[in-house]
Amino acid sequence: MGVEHVLEAYLAGSLPEEIALEFPTVTLEQVHGTIAWYLRNRTEADAYLERWRARAREVRSQQSGAVQPDLIRRLRQLAQDRVAG
Numbered sequence: 001m002g003v004e005h006v007l008e009a010y011l012a013g014s015l016p017e018e019i020a021l022e023f024p025t026v027t028l029e030q031v032h033g034t035i036a037w038y039l040r041n042r043t044e045a046d047a048y049l050e051r052w053r054a055r056a057r058e059v060r061s062q063q064s065g066a067v068q069p070d071l072i073r074r075l076r077q078l079a080q081d082r083v084a085g
Contacts, residue, residue, distance in 0.1 A: 019031045
């Protein structure tokens with residue numbers, strides 16, 4: 001669990017108490033500390049978050065273009081069949 005997840009939730013409008021409930025491995029004190037650090041270092045933190053988001057997009061793109069093992073393909077097909085039928 002990284003600070004990225006706490007900050008993404010905070011920036012999406014979640015309250016610190018909601019974030020602590022959403023991520024039970026993080027204490028409310030840690031959530032407040034992360035938000036306080038973010039507010040003191042907003043420019044640096046925003047740049048870091050943008051790099052983190054860009055890397056996540058890159059990884060997702062690579063994964064979607066990779067050849068999927070047969071099991072994954074079959075599971076996805078089953079899920080689609082359940083939704084369609």
